[in-house]
Amino acid sequence: MGKRRPARGLDARSHELLLGLVRLHIATGEPISSRTLSKQSGQTLSPASIRNIMAELEEQGYVAQxxxxxxRVPTDRGYRYYVDTLVAxxxxxxxxxxxxxxxxxxxxDPTVTGEDVLARASHVLSNLSSHVGIVLSPPLSRDILQHIEFIRLEARRVLVVTVSRTGLVRNFVVRMDEDIPPGELDxxxxxxxxxxxxxxxxxxRVELLRRMSEEQRLYDRLLKNALVLCNQDLSASVPETDVYVDGAANMLDTPExxxxxxxxxxxxxxxxxxxxxxxxxACLSQSETARGxxxxxxxxxxxxGLRDCAIVTAPYHYRHDSVGSLTVVGPTRMKYGRVMRLVGYMARMFNQLLDDTTKSPFPPALVGQPGGPIQVVNLQGGSLLGS
Known part of the structure; x- marks a missing residue:
């Protein structure tokens, strides 16, 4: 578990008073006076002594008036010190x-789809934290394939339907250089x-290219079709990552x-x-983590645009690769401990489910067995699978 070292230069009294001030400000939303801090800190310090310590903390950039x-209220640096203490x-x-x-x-609920789970996860994060919950689905290029179907729409236009291990159903149309008969697509x-x-x-894609280069004598139309269909630039056809956002209206209830x-x-x-x-x-790639x-x-x-906000996020993984993330965005005055526990716990739940090879990770209402039938019910968007 990576963690920052506590900021240097804070003695035990300054440390405890700063943490106490942050906790009180998070709870009340009000500037914290030295007298209030004296009553709540449990230390045998007079308000005058506390004022002197607060003045030093202000000079060091941990609090502001x-x-x-x-x-006084915590600055971003003061919140950072507080969070690093929680991490420890x-x-x-x-x-x-x-x-x-x-x-x-x-x-x-065994009837919900993988997409439902991701949408519900953003709602649960928002509801329990009282902030904004965000869930990123696995990117299409890195999501784990469970089923795929190619459906000829017309000459040189093929509808591709994928069902991922997470239960997500995606569909997009690709244009081919040549027409492929339905039998070959199947x-x-x-x-x-x-x-x-x-x-x-x-x-x-990588494995298909390897097979083509190492097994030239076996290279046939089937292998070529598979490579062409899997090697399409999908960015113009379908978003690489789906984003589920819930609770933005919670910001309206925040005085900040x-x-x-x-x-x-x-x-x-x-x-x-x-x-x-x-x-x-970028947050996930640049920061140190507390258990993820x-x-x-x-x-x-x-x-x-988010200068007054804090972002608490954690990736979820499949076979040690990060494939998505769960996030809470709220004011810097948030209950960091609780939010970190919520985000971390849900990410670990997703990890366990994705790594469980004995069953589909999410309730599999739309997850067919390999080779099973897929029925097109709507070609204008939305789910293309019927049970």
């Missing part, structure tokens, strides 16, 4: 009540399922975002899902 007659003694499990909500909402799909089910499209212009900027951020994916992926949980505060994530 909104105006001369007010108490991080409790991995959420409360039993939160665990029960997660289990009941996500994994108890044989190609069966070949891919029989040889490559349980692997990602990226891995499948009473400013209308600031609120509009944040809502625009949540609507620009492509940009949101880049932000969250990443916390970025204020401008640590370098996103001006």
């Amino acid at each position: 909104p105006h001369a007659s007010a108490g 003694d991080f409790e991995a499990r959420p409360s039993r009540a939160d665990e029960e909500v997660i289990q009941r909402s996500l994994f108890s 044989r190609t799909a069966n070949y891919i399922i029989e040889n490559f089910a349980g692997r990602s499209l990226t891995d499948i 975002f009473a400013d209308t212009a600031r609120m509009r900027a944040i809502f625009r951020m949540f609507e620009e899902k492509g940009r949101l994916v880049k932000i969250l992926n 949980v990443v916390v970025q505060i204020g401008m640590e994530h370098h996103v001006p």
